[in-house]
Amino acid sequence: MTCKRDDIKNLLPFYTERRLPEYQLIIVEAHLDECQDCRKEAALLKMLTEERVPEPGEEFWQEMPERVKAEMEREMTSQPGTGGRGLFRFPGKFIQPRLAWSLAASVLALFVLWGVLFHYRAGTHRSASVSPEVFLEDDYYSASSLAALYEAHDMEAISAWADAGLKEMYGQMEMVLNGMDTDMYEDIFGLSARELERFRTLIDETSAMSKTS
Amino acid sequence: MDNDIELLDRYMAGDSAAFDELVKRHQRHLYSLIYRMVNDHDEAADLLQKTFVKAFLSVSGFERRSSFKTWLYQIAINLTKNFYRDKAAFERVSLDDVVIKKNPKTIDSMMERQERRMLRQAVAALPHKQRLTVILRIQESKKFEEIAEILNCSVGTAKANYHHAVEKLKKMMKGQE
Numbered sequence: 221m222t223c224k225r226d227d228i229k230n231l232l233p234f235y236t237e238r239r240l241p242e243y244q245l246i247i248v249e250a251h252l253d254e255c256q257d258c259r260k261e262a263a264l265l266k267m268l269t270e271e272r273v274p275e276p277g278e279e280f281w282q283e284m285p286e287r288v289k290a291e292m293e294r295e296m297t298s299q300p301g302t303g304g305r306g307l308f309r310f311p312g313k314f315i316q317p318r319l320a321w322s323l324a325a326s327v328l329a330l331f332v333l334w335g336v337l338f339h340y341r342a343g344t345h346r347s348a349s350v351s352p353e354v355f356l357e358d359d360y361y362s363a364s365s366l367a368a369l370y371e372a373h374d375m376e377a378i379s380a381w382a383d384a385g386l387k388e389m390y391g392q393m394e395m396v397l398n399g400m401d402t403d404m405y406e407d408i409f410g411l412s413a414r415e416l417e418r419f420r421t422l423i424d425e426t427s428a429m430s431k432t433s
Numbered sequence: 434m435d436n437d438i439e440l441l442d443r444y445m446a447g448d449s450a451a452f453d454e455l456v457k458r459h460q461r462h463l464y465s466l467i468y469r470m471v472n473d474h475d476e477a478a479d480l481l482q483k484t485f486v487k488a489f490l491s492v493s494g495f496e497r498r499s500s501f502k503t504w505l506y507q508i509a510i511n512l513t514k515n516f517y518r519d520k521a522a523f524e525r526v527s528l529d530d531v532v533i534k535k536n537p538k539t540i541d542s543m544m545e546r547q548e549r550r551m552l553r554q555a556v557a558a559l560p561h562k563q564r565l566t567v568i569l570r571i572q573e574s575k576k577f578e579e580i581a582e583i584l585n586c587s588v589g590t591a592k593a594n595y596h597h598a599v600e601k602l603k604k605m606m607k608g609q610e
Contacts, residue, residue, distance in 0.1 A: 222600065229596070233571055260603050267552055268571045273468045276478065284460050285453040288485040295486060 223257040232258065236265040324422045331426065334381060379429075437501035445492065456485055459502060462573070463509050469568045470513045472553060480516060484509040499582055506583045510565060517561070555602055562586075563598035570595050 223229070228251045234240045235248050252259050437458070443451035463484060468477040488495075488508050495504050556564055562584060569575040569583065581591040 226596075229599075233574075236571075237574065257603070261599055264552075264599065264602050265571055267549065268556070268567065271469070271549070271553070271572060273465045274474060276464070276474060280478070281457065281460060284482070284485075285456040287482050288456055288489070289449075289452070291482055291486045292490060295490065 221257060223255050223261075225251060225255070225258070228255075228258055229261065232262050232265055233269075236262060236269050324426075328422055328426060331381070438497065441492065441495075441501060444489075452489070455501075459505055460485075462502075463505055466506065466568065466573060467509055467513055469572055470510075470564075471516065472557070476516065480509065480512050483512050487512065503579070503582050507585070510583065514561060552602070559598050559601060563594045563601070566591055566594040567598045567602070 228248060231240060231244055231248050235245070240248060252262060437455065440451040440455050440458075444455060460481060464477055464481050467480045467484070468474070471477050471480065484505060488505055495501065499507075556567060559567065565584060566580055569580045570577070575583070577588050577591045577595070580595075581588045584591060586594075
């Protein structure tokens with residue numbers, strides 16, 4: 221029959237570890253004398269308590285920090301597509317997301333600004349399909365809507381600029397990856413998955429526009 | 434635990450000695466827990482290493498609401514759970530099988546090697562949370578409050594899991610006294 225004395229059962233682990241104060245020890249032992257169920261439980265707990273974990277040796281403990289470091293480095297540098305939290309895969313390597321995000325945002329912002337300025341400068345000889353008046357009256361132009369306004373030679377110039385911008389971005393990422401710009405590591409974990417996804421989209425759009433031009 | 438937080442801050446500031454200290458400070462009790470779950474040194478060593486790697490690579494996700502030690506326990510337990518799930522070769526033994534195989538001996542004979550092996554099998558046959566609760570409570574000497582925090586459940590649930598587990602294990606000993 222199962223004993224319902226939860227107060228005793230709660231003390232049994234301490235009893236098997238010999239950690240009960242004298243007054244509780246007397247109470248528990250008196251109960252065990254008359255309760256077969258609790259005696260079984262005490263015997264079971266004793267067996268479990270006595271189950272020892274084999275000692276792997278001092279060398280094992282000493283080496284563990286280095287093993288962990290080596291595995292962390294391997295995870296961060298040599299496993300495409302399996303980066304941990306805060307890491308983001310880009311052209312075969314991992315980059316710092318906050319750095320990547322800021323670089324991408326800068327590239328895109330400069331790209332759009334360049335496009336607007338180019339239109340002001342070249343607006344007088346732009347094709348008739350888009351009138352300067354319409355262009356100037358609009359308050360906001362996305363990168364894609366600007367692209368629709370460009371002629372072929374404009375897009376070539378934009379493409380060349382975007383290529384150069386991306387090369388520069390890659391260069392900065394390489395510096396981080398090679399440990400030459402370690403300060404940026406402080407930012408590594410700051411971005412959310414949504415921000416990373418947005419960054420990915422921006423890069424894809426920029427690359428696609430370069431190719432289609 | 435404050436020391437852990439200080440070490441974490443130092444590690445995040447680039448102090449590699451703090452990293453070593455954190456690993457050395459927690460590796461033994463984590464290994465003990467993992468080993469009791471998998472009963473194999475090589476697997477336990479691998480899971481221990483993975484626990485630290487996962488913890489340090491995602492250290493920004495540690496919100497410091499619990500102790501660093503509790504957080505490490507949670508990571509180790511999740512990885513061990515995945516290990517069970519992924520390892521098709523790891524076949525759990527049903528408690529009934531264990532009971533059928535047992536010899537009608539006395540409790541004293543349960544102390545023999547064969548009975549110990551059967552007890553390990555019986556523990557391994559428990560549902561995951563019950564098994565963890567038994568290991569944490571009896572073999573790692575954790576309080577129910579700590580177990581509840583590690584397993585992300587209420588203290589009442591932790592106690593219920595413990596008592597259910599012990600009752601199941603006792604079935605193995607039925608008729609042996």
